[in-house]
Every structure is written in C-alpha cells, then in structure tokens.
Amino acid sequence: MDSGMKPELLLWAAETEQTALLNWLQQQRGVLTHFQVVAAGSLAARLEGAKWRGQWLVSQAELAQRVGNPVAQMVILLPGSELEPEQLREWVARCEAAQVPLALNLTTAQMLLRSWAGQRFGYLIFNPISGQGDETQQLALIRQRLGVGMQLHVLLTQPDRDAKSLAEEALAAQPDLIIASGGDGTVSAVAGVLFGSGIPLGVIPRGTANAFAAALGIPNDLEKACDLILAGSTRVVDAARCKGQPMILLAGIGFEAETVERASRELKTRLGPLAYLVAGLQQLGEQEPFQVTMQVDGSEPEHLQATAITIANAAPATSVLAQGRGRVNPGDGRLDVTLVLKQDESNPGKLPQVLARRVQPLGDMVHLLGASLAKQVPKLEGILSFKATHIRVETSPPQKVVIDGEVVGTTPVEIEVIPAGLTVIAPPVRKPNSAEKIAIFWVKRVSPSLTMLTATVGLGGILGSAVALWGLSKALEGLQSPSQTIDAWILRVLHRASPWLDPLALVGWALGHPIGLVSLLVCGYALLWSKQEKRTAWGLVVAGLGAAVIAGVLKPTFSRQRPDLWDPILSESGYSFPSGQVIGATVIYGLLGYLLVKYWPEKRRWIRWSVLTILLFVGLSRAYLGLNWPSDLLAGYSLGALWLISCITVLRIQRISQSDPS
Numbered sequence: 001m002d003s004g005m006k007p008e009l010l011l012w013a014a015e016t017e018q019t020a021l022l023n024w025l026q027q028q029r030g031v032l033t034h035f036q037v038v039a040a041g042s043l044a045a046r047l048e049g050a051k052w053r054g055q056w057l058v059s060q061a062e063l064a065q066r067v068g069n070p071v072a073q074m075v076i077l078l079p080g081s082e083l084e085p086e087q088l089r090e091w092v093a094r095c096e097a098a099q100v101p102l103a104l105n106l107t108t109a110q111m112l113l114r115s116w117a118g119q120r121f122g123y124l125i126f127n128p129i130s131g132q133g134d135e136t137q138q139l140a141l142i143r144q145r146l147g148v149g150m151q152l153h154v155l156l157t158q159p160d161r162d163a164k165s166l167a168e169e170a171l172a173a174q175p176d177l178i179i180a181s182g183g184d185g186t187v188s189a190v191a192g193v194l195f196g197s198g199i200p201l202g203v204i205p206r207g208t209a210n211a212f213a214a215a216l217g218i219p220n221d222l223e224k225a226c227d228l229i230l231a232g233s234t235r236v237v238d239a240a241r242c243k244g245q246p247m248i249l250l251a252g253i254g255f256e257a258e259t260v261e262r263a264s265r266e267l268k269t270r271l272g273p274l275a276y277l278v279a280g281l282q283q284l285g286e287q288e289p290f291q292v293t294m295q296v297d298g299s300e301p302e303h304l305q306a307t308a309i310t311i312a313n314a315a316p317a318t319s320v321l322a323q324g325r326g327r328v329n330p331g332d333g334r335l336d337v338t339l340v341l342k343q344d345e346s347n348p349g350k351l352p353q354v355l356a357r358r359v360q361p362l363g364d365m366v367h368l369l370g371a372s373l374a375k376q377v378p379k380l381e382g383i384l385s386f387k388a389t390h391i392r393v394e395t396s397p398p399q400k401v402v403i404d405g406e407v408v409g410t411t412p413v414e415i416e417v418i419p420a421g422l423t424v425i426a427p428p429v430r431k432p433n434s435a436e437k438i439a440i441f442w443v444k445r446v447s448p449s450l451t452m453l454t455a456t457v458g459l460g461g462i463l464g465s466a467v468a469l470w471g472l473s474k475a476l477e478g479l480q481s482p483s484q485t486i487d488a489w490i491l492r493v494l495h496r497a498s499p500w501l502d503p504l505a506l507v508g509w510a511l512g513h514p515i516g517l518v519s520l521l522v523c524g525y526a527l528l529w530s531k532q533e534k535r536t537a538w539g540l541v542v543a544g545l546g547a548a549v550i551a552g553v554l555k556p557t558f559s560r561q562r563p564d565l566w567d568p569i570l571s572e573s574g575y576s577f578p579s580g581q582v583i584g585a586t587v588i589y590g591l592l593g594y595l596l597v598k599y600w601p602e603k604r605r606w607i608r609w610s611v612l613t614i615l616l617f618v619g620l621s622r623a624y625l626g627l628n629w630p631s632d633l634l635a636g637y638s639l640g641a642l643w644l645i646s647c648i649t650v651l652r653i654q655r656i657s658q659s660d661p662s
Contacts, residue, residue, distance in 0.1 A: 006036040006173060007073035007153045012063055013043050014080025021078055022046060024106050031113055034121065034173070035073070038066055060087075067094045070154040074116065075102045076109045099143065120150040120177065122202070123170035125190050127157045127182030131206040138222060142181065142204060145226035150176070157186070167193035175199065177425065179229060183207020184249060188404035192246025195239050195421045202229040202425045209405060212249050214316035215330065216426040229425050237330040239421035240313045242403050243413055248422065249404045250315050250322050251415060253393060254290060255308035255340070257400035261407050289342035291396040296337075296388045304384075305342035311391060311415050312336045333419035334387040341382050390416045486630075491565055494624045501624065508621025511614060512581040517544070517588050524592050536651060540591060543647040547587040550639055551580030563626045572627050578635030579628045585618045586640025587647070594648055 009032065013021045021043070025032065037054030039047050040063040044056035057063050066072055075095055079088055095102040103109035124142065128135040139154070146152050153175075155166045163180065167190040170178050179202035180190035187203055194201050204225045205213040212218075216235065219225050240247040252260070292309065295301045308321055314330035315322035321338060322328055328336045391414070398410040510516055521544045528537035560577035574580075593611035597604045619633040628636075 006034065006071075007151065008038050008066060008069065008071045009035040010063055010066055010072060010075045011037060011039040011043060011047075012041070012060055012076075013078035014082040015042065016080045016082075017078035018043050018046060020106065021076070022050065024109070025052075028113060031116075036071070038063065064091065064094060067091075067098050067100055070156065072098065072100050073151065073153065074112055075100055076106075077102060077104055078106070079104065099147070116151050121173075121175045122146070122150045122152050122177045122179055123167075123173070123175050124152055124154045124179045124181060124204075125157065125163050125166050125170065125186065126154060127163060127186040127206070129157075130182035130186060131208060133206075138181075138206065141222055142226060145223055146179075146229065148230070150230070157182070163189035164193060166190075171197060171199065177202055177229070179204060181206055184209060184212050184405040187212050188246055188248050188406075191239065191248045191422055191424075192241075194423075195246065195418055198423060200232075200234050200423045200425050204229070207405075211316055211319055211405070212314065215249070215314040215319075215328070216424060217429075218426055228427065232425060233428060234423050235331070235426045235428065236420045236423050238313055238333060239418040240335060240415055241418065242311075242415040243401070243408055245403055245408060247313055247403050247415065250310055250312035250319065250328075251413060252321065252402045253309040253311075253395065253411060253413070254306065254399045256310060256321055257402040257407055260402045260405060261400065290399055292339070293394040293396075295392040296386070297390050304339070306339045307342060308340040309393060310338045311388075311393075312338070313417065331420070332387075333417060334389055335391065335415065335417050337386050337388055337391060339384040341384055388417075390414075488563075488565060488629075490630045491563055491623060491626060494620075505621040505624045508617045509625060509627070512585040512618035512622065514581070514584065517581075517584045520588055520592065524588075524595070528595070536595065539647065539651050540595075543587050543591050543643070544584070546643055546647070547584045547640065548580070550643060551578065551583050551636075560629075560632070563629055565626060576628050577632045578639055579619075579622065579632045580636070581622065582615075582619055582628075582633050582636030583640040583643070586615055586637055587644050589614055590640070590644040591647060594651075 011021070011025075025037075025047075037047065037052060038057065039054060040057040040060050044054075044058075047054060048056055057066075067075060075091070077083075077088075077091055083091075092102065094100075101112050103112050124146070126135075126139055126142075128139075143152060143154065153170075155161075155170065157163050157166060163182070163186045167178060167180075171193055177200045178190060178194060180187045181204035183205075184207055186207070187201075187205075191201050203213050203216075203218050204222060205218065205220050206222070210220055213220065213225075216237070218228060237248075242251050289305045289307050292304050292306050293301050294304075310319075310321045312319070312322035312328045313335055315328040315336075317323065317327075319328075321340065322336060323338065392412065393414075394412040398412075400410055401408055401413050521540060524540050525537045528534070528540065556575060560575055562572065562574075562576040589611050593607050596607050600607070615637070619637065622628045623630055623633060
C-alpha cells in the first residue's frame, strides 16, 4: 500500500521539547500505526534514527504547506521558545482554514489522539467531476458533517487514479467503512472492491441518476446522506459480476445501452435526470430488434428476438425496463431478467410500423412502472421475465452493453450473482405508508396510471367536502333563531372575557386573514421553487386556490348572516357559513406544516403542535370577536381538513410516481 494513503500526523517541536515528544510517541505507537508520520528539521532526523517510519522534510515551511492537503488529519506543534509569535499565528491560521486540529502541548495531543482512536476510521472516495454544483463546497460540507462522528480520510479521483484503485488502497488500511461520493459508476467501482470484505459501503450520491441510492432508499440530499452514514444502519445486499466488472445495479443490452450513450455529459449537465428521458425517446424510433441466444443457469440455449434486455441486481422503480418481475429484490440471491421482445407488426389492425416502434414501447413502460409499484409480474405479451443466478447472452448483431450506467463494450456477456456480497449503509426496508397502499391497490385493481389516481383523489376531496357540508347544513336546519342556540350561548360566554384579550384576538384574526394566508402561500411557493420542488410548489398553489373556491362557492349557497349580538370592534362583509378564513388557514398552515416535517422530521412534534395551536387560535379569535358562529368554524375546520388530506395524498402519490416507495 502507498503509505501516503494513510492520514498524516504532522510533527514539529523545538529542540527543548523533542525528547518529551519522542517518549510520548513511543507510548502511542499502537495508535500511530494508522498514521503516516510527517516531521521536519532535527525532529525528523531523530525520528529516522529511532527507526520510525514516515516522511522526513527539511524545513518547517515545507511542513506547514502540508496542512492544506486532504490527507492531513492532525498537527502537533511544540513551539518552546524557538517559534516566533508571528510564526505561531500563521500555524494557527493555517490549521483553522484547513479545519485540521492543532495541539500545542502533549496534554492536548493526548486528548486529540484519544478522541481520534475512539471514533470510526473511514475513507471517502470523492469524484470531483460527478453531477452538478460546486464540488469544493460539497466536499467541505461532507467533511464538516462526517467529521463530527468519525476520522475521515479523503481521497480524490484523478485521471491517473480512478475510484477502483483508490478503494483498493483504502481497503488495505482496513478502515471501519469506505464511502463513495459520485455517480453510479463511482459507487459501483468502489463497491466492487468491497465484495465479500464485510466492510460497509457508505454512499453520498452526487451523480445524475443516482439509481443505486434510490433503489436502497439512500437520500439524495448531501446532509441527509451524511447523517445516515453517521447513524450506521446497514443492509446486506447481493452483488454480481459482468464481463469481469462489478455490478451492483443492472446490465442493459440494446435499447438501454444506446440510451445511456446518447445521454452525453453536456446533456446531463443541462437537463439532469431528464437527459435519459430525452435520449430514450430519441432511441425509441431507431431501435432495431436483434437475435438473442441465452443460456440460463446451465440450461439449454434459448433463441428469440428482442429489442432490449435488462439483467438487474437492484433497481429503483424509475429503471422501468428492469421491472419485468414487478420490483427488483436486491437481497433474494437472484438476478431479475427482463426482455422486451420484438413486436409482431404483420397482424392486421396494428399501428403502422414507424408509429408502432414509438407507441408500443411507451405503453409497455407504463405497465412495467405500474407492475413495479404493485409488486406484481406484468401481464404483457411483449415482455418476458424470469429470475436467474447465472446467465450468458449472445446477440446477432453484437449489441452495446451498459453496466451500472457505464457503457463497457458489446455482447456476449456472462453475469453471475454474488449472494449477500455487499454490506451497505442504508435505511432498513420499511412498510408502505397509507398513500403507497392506495397507489398499490389502484395499480393492482384499477389502472397502472397514477395520473388518473391523482385526479380521482383530488375529485374525491372536493366531493367529500361537499358531502360534509351538506351534513352540517342538515344539522343546522333547526337553528334558525340564533338568540336561542348553543352558538349564541358560546359567543356570549367568550364575549364576557376580559377586554385585555382584544389585542390578542386581533393577532389571531390577522393570522387567518386572506392577505396573511396569501403571503404565506407566496413565500412557500418561492422556497419550494428555489429547492427545485416545482411540482410541490404548484401543489401548494392549487391547495390554496381550492380552499378559496370551496368557500367562495358555498358561502352564497347557504347565505347565513354573521352574528349581530353586540357592537363589534371589527366587522366583515359577506356570509358567515362556512368560515372561509378557517378553511384557508387549515389548508395552508396544515400543508406548510406537512412540508416542514418532511424537511425537519426531528422537529415533527413541535411543528404539529404549533400548527394545531395556530389553527385553534384563529378560530377562537374569530368567535371572540363575534365574526362567526361556532358552527361556522366547525364547518370550516371540517371542510379544510378534508381538502388538506386530499392535497397531501395527491402530493404523496406524485412522489411515488417518481421514486420507489419501498
């Protein structure tokens, strides 16, 4: 192993401090085997004479230059009386800028080393050219986040040092874990070195597709991915080898390989994941069928014609051509094989040949996506699917092959699964939530289209609100005389409260005022748009507009007058039933609370109680001010809650349609 691959411990000591430092180093020799010792000047000569292994520099200035290296992990500097104050300040500034701990005495050095020894020792293989964004800022964020819980040694891929070679050198140091940060190609190269080692693989996705992370539920957000690594939850999954290369995701032959090759780096930089969709649509009209000879688990060869073959070890739902078995299980010890067979274009009644090449595959992909969500094998004549542990594929003419997002050559290929071959830091497999259960039932029983499900849920929310309102109106039919109703009694009790509550009630009124609600809506929209959550941003707008429509349509329908029991300090025009401000507040505050919980799940309880408190405050304030009857508020809360639940369900279904719900 290249000794430079170890984290560096930089040493410098004044002549009067060197004997004490040498004695201390001797006591720590066991821990220091994990470091590359780097020293300068007379201290370097004494260490070399004492048979220490390390790197010896001539001057203190040369040593100071090493502080900025990614491999520098700790500096021990014993200045004595030889180091000028200005030189000491320069050392402190360098270490602070590089975020490298500095010990100026042996007591501090002992504490730093003890802290280092008590933490996990990890290597980060970082590919600077992966994905989009500022790689320098991304690396700094990762180092800062992971540095809290481990001793992290960073290795950067370079043209002459790829991820595989760096991972091999890191593995030789026997760290507690190795982390890959880049696209699927980088992750696959690092994972291949770890097959069978038992050392966990951490993944910080920074590529275009990040399919492996999506397949295992690893978050795309850098901070959340780092937090997952610090938590340390692991899963054991299968792996495979194809053409002598590691395979953790899938191998695509024909259509998928051509699509990946079409998606140039320039196109991926400009469009992100949409680059693969654009390239796929272009390839649909050009893909020609090819002859396939396939041998599965040592059986007799089979001969057929196909346009695409996908052999998957793991794949998210968005890897549509891998879903022939209705979801890929990365831990079952087998590969999922899906073939898109040549379409029979000679039968009468079929689409014209050129059009069929485009339309038929699109229909098949929709069915495959639905089968993935429903966890069922799709029933399509043009799709052949099965499981295997070993498969050999030959084609005529030879077809391009893509492995884990990288085109590696052409057929023939031979792929064999490695059961339980890789340990990955990933969330545990969870059960589907309520929205996912609805989606699964819909895809199984009704239609593979989730767009239709979204429209149905939205319409159901509107109809449910109408039914709820009809029920409330029936319950209020007997309350024609407000002075004799429970409504009036409640308002009079509230009105007897101390006048000093008036300013507080005005605050509650303002929180539910349309101007305040619209302002919240605009701020939420802008924030979501800036985070590239464009669908969610528009969903927030639709939710607010829906609340306004419900109130605007139903108020004149019932034409209930506002309370007139005393001279109010505020007055509002329009009808009273149901309370439009309460409907709007319930929907907008409720939806914003739901989105905040998504971003800060650790504050879930605080956010929920805050939202409930605000909504109750808005309703009580309106009742205290005599602006609505209590039954108006009850109707507003009920209708708002129904519409809110519908909007949240629609947002969840939209997310399911873009990612794997498991």
